[in-house]
Amino acid sequence: MRYYPVPESSIQMPDVIKAVRMAFWDHGNGNFKMPPKSYVPLPGGDFRTMPSYLPSLKTAGVKVVNVHPDNRVQGLPTVMGTIILLDPPTGRPVAILNATGLTDLRTGAAAAVATSALAPVKQGTLGMIGAGRQARSGLLAIKEVFGIESVRVWSRSLKTSEHLVVEFPALDITVTSPGHAADSDVLLTTTPSIKPVVMNDWISDGTHINAIGADAPGKQELESILLKRAEVFVDDLEQAIHSGEINVPISSGLLCPDTIRGTLGEVLVGKIQRRSRETVTIFDSTGIAITDLAVASEAVKQGSFIELPFPTG
């Protein structure tokens, strides 16, 4: 059994995006096994367990990942992940990966795949609501598929926004108000908010929004009326209804599940497409296990590992 301490260092963003796109393609074709993500509450946070199997990659496995919002106080990330990969025909564990960095990568890549599939333009302004780890990886991924002319960023913490400006000197990044950031061709929202931070009035027709932040019951970043106005695509319908951007308006009856257009995978395989260039599109991303599996499967091809004994006698 192999252990990969920093698998994210062995995989480039274009390959992450390719792996994530293929996982969504399999999702669109129903060629996967993925029970619902399960949540266990802990003091100060929770942890999620995400098992799945991708026949096309001949790989199966589980990601275990926590969310503890106050971890930064003690110098730890909010989110830390571990992935176990299994050999499908025998069930033997073959690899364990530190999935903390990989989780950022695959989350960003999902936004890039959705942007290239749903945004009506191929270049323009990128707005960012939130400027943490998920925002950073989303920016890194989206710039691979979208011609970023300028970036408008707002975050509760001015310092975090300014970090982005310093980290990406080649990009034209402005720290601005949420309303100005939201008025962009492509918008990336990555806050852990439990009440809307993006108002319907701020959003122009034709905007594509990647709503990444909501990943647990009770979280919501976009005003409910914006979800009613837009064409909403999800990564996985069951997960999105339970814990995605749509979970609050659906559970309060403001949004009917029937109005959800479908999944990103269905868009990729050509089963559905956006209705017009003028509609607002929203990709409701909860994070699905098969994208972790696909990225892990790619990362172990080149990554440095420690060989571990796994006696079974």
Next chain:
Amino acid sequence: MRYYPVPESSIQMPDVIKAVRMAFWDHGNGNFKMPPKSYVPLPGGDFRTMPSYLPSLKTAGVKVVNVHPDNRVQGLPTVMGTIILLDPPTGRPVAILNATGLTDLRTGAAAAVATSALAPVKQGTLGMIGAGRQARSGLLAIKEVFGIESVRVWSRSLKTSEHLVVEFPALDITVTSPGHAADSDVLLTTTPSIKPVVMNDWISDGTHINAIGADAPGKQELESILLKRAEVFVDDLEQAIHSGEINVPISSGLLCPDTIRGTLGEVLVGKIQRRSRETVTIFDSTGIAITDLAVASEAVKQGSFIELPFPTG
């Protein structure tokens, strides 16, 4: 993060039994978090994901375990497991354990805990239907809590039964017919059968049966009429109805879930008890995540480990 390649070598059976008993005690008091075990089908088998949290032990984690019945052909165990332990207040992964041996230990220990709680006698004959790894660990565990005067063993494979005779020279073990094995004070069934191998007529009043083998939908070791006759106790009601000894008769309408007496945990904390010395009692064991967690938590106290880097920058 620490990796424990052979954690079972650092823990003695009496301590395993103690840890498993405490986990059932917490279960009986509702002092645990444990979403349903989830199953992912694979070619030639499946894998199960078992997350849980035990506040009393200040530990949380996930066991990932496969079941591939034909693995022996290629020299691998049918069942191989891995456990990830997390630090509850931060969600940080603190240990990974090879849980292949631990799974055997905790499965045997659950049968011992049930035997000491439910069998009306403290010594007598032990019958065994099945003679594989689970049978061996069940025997090792039961002899810690029950005065074994003689053992009657039957298995489809004569060779496996004879292995037990050789391995335990201090015990009076007879290889016999299933009917003779079943006519014992305590019976341990550990086959992967999908049709009953133990008939109602073979079982005397006052017998306590540990039904271990059925752990997936469609599996059944005991004749349905025996389940109707007996007082049935389960490890976890939801899991047992889904995949335990009672799953087939319940799904076919032969057994009503209301007739299940309750859980082993409820027996331990004194909420329920067997009705009389003359009834047949059955412990329907599916294997619950909190027992894995409790045993892993005990094993890491003394076990040898490899320190692994887990960078989160």
